Amino acid sequence: MTSAQNNNERGQTPRTGGSFSSGLARFLTTLLPAGLLLMAVILPNFMFKSGQTTTKIGLGPAAWPLSMLTGMALFCVLWIARDLWVLGAANRKPTLTAPVEDDNYDFTKAIVGLAMIVIYGWSLPILGFAISTAIFIMVWCLFGGLRNPKIVIPVTLIGTIALLWLFMGLALMPLPRGHGVFDNFSIWLLRATGIY
Numbered sequence: 001m002t003s004a005q006n007n008n009e010r011g012q013t014p015r016t017g018g019s020f021s022s023g024l025a026r027f028l029t030t031l032l033p034a035g036l037l038l039m040a041v042i043l044p045n046f047m048f049k050s051g052q053t054t055t056k057i058g059l060g061p062a063a064w065p066l067s068m069l070t071g072m073a074l075f076c077v078l079w080i081a082r083d084l085w086v087l088g089a090a091n092r093k094p095t096l097t098a099p100v101e102d103d104n105y106d107f108t109k110a111i112v113g114l115a116m117i118v119i120y121g122w123s124l125p126i127l128g129f130a131i132s133t134a135i136f137i138m139v140w141c142l143f144g145g146l147r148n149p150k151i152v153i154p155v156t157l158i159g160t161i162a163l164l165w166l167f168m169g170l171a172l173m174p175l176p177r178g179h180g181v182f183d184n185f186s187i188w189l190l191r192a193t194g195i196y
Contacts, residue, residue: 003078007192017189025052033076033079033083034076034080036072036076037072037073037076037077037080038075039074040069040070040072040073043069044066044069075143089168109143110142116136116139116140116143120132120133120135120136123135124175124176125176125178125179126178126179126182127178127182128175128176128177128178128182128183128185128186129163129167129168129175129176129177129178129186129188130160130164130177130180130185130189130190131185131186132147133159133160133163133164134156134157137159137160138152138153138156139156141155141156161193164189164193164195165195166195168190168195169193169194170196177190
C-alpha cells in the first residue's frame with residue numbers, strides 16, 4: 001500500500017512534491033508587508049525636508065504622517081514575522097487570504113461613499129474643518145446604518161474634537177476655518193477647546 005493510499009484512508013490529502021514555483025508562490029503574500037515596510041522606511045527621507053523640530057506648543061506638521069509611517073512599519077514587521085512563522089509550520093498558508101463576501105458587492109453604496117468624500121473635500125474651504133468633519137461623520141454613521149442618536153451625536157462631537165486636537169492642536173496644521181459666520185464659529189470652537 002502506498003503512502004498516498006494511506007493518506008486517503010486517513011482522510012488526508014496527499015502531499016505533492018515541492019517545486020520551486022510552488023514554494024515561491026507561498027512567499028508572494030509576504031511581499032506585500034515587505035513592500036509596505038520598505039515604503040514606510042524610505043518615504044520620510046523624501047517627505048520631510050524642512051528640518052522643523054518639536055516645539056513647546058505642538059509636535060509640528062510632520063508629526064502626524066511620520067507617526068503613521070512608523071506605526072505602519074511596526075505592524076508590517078509583526079505581519080512579516082507572523083507570516084514567516086506560519087509558512088514555517090507544516091500545511092499552513094500565509095495569513096493574507098481573499099475575504100469571503102457574505103453578500104454581493106454594492107457598487108451603488110461605494111459610489112455614494114466616494115461622492116460623500118468628494119463633497120467633504122469641496123466643503124472644507126467653505127464650512128471649515130470643524131463643521132465639515134462633524135457633518136461628514138454624522139452622515140457617514142447614518143449611511144452605514146447607525147441610527148441611534150445616543151451613539152451618533154457623541155461619536156460626531158468626540159470625533160470632531162479629537163481630530164481638531166490631533167491636526168490643529170498637536171500637529172499644528174493650518175486647516176481651513178471657513179468663510180464668514182463659519183470662520184467666526186471655528187475660531188470660537190478652537191478657543192473653547194483650548195487649541196487657540
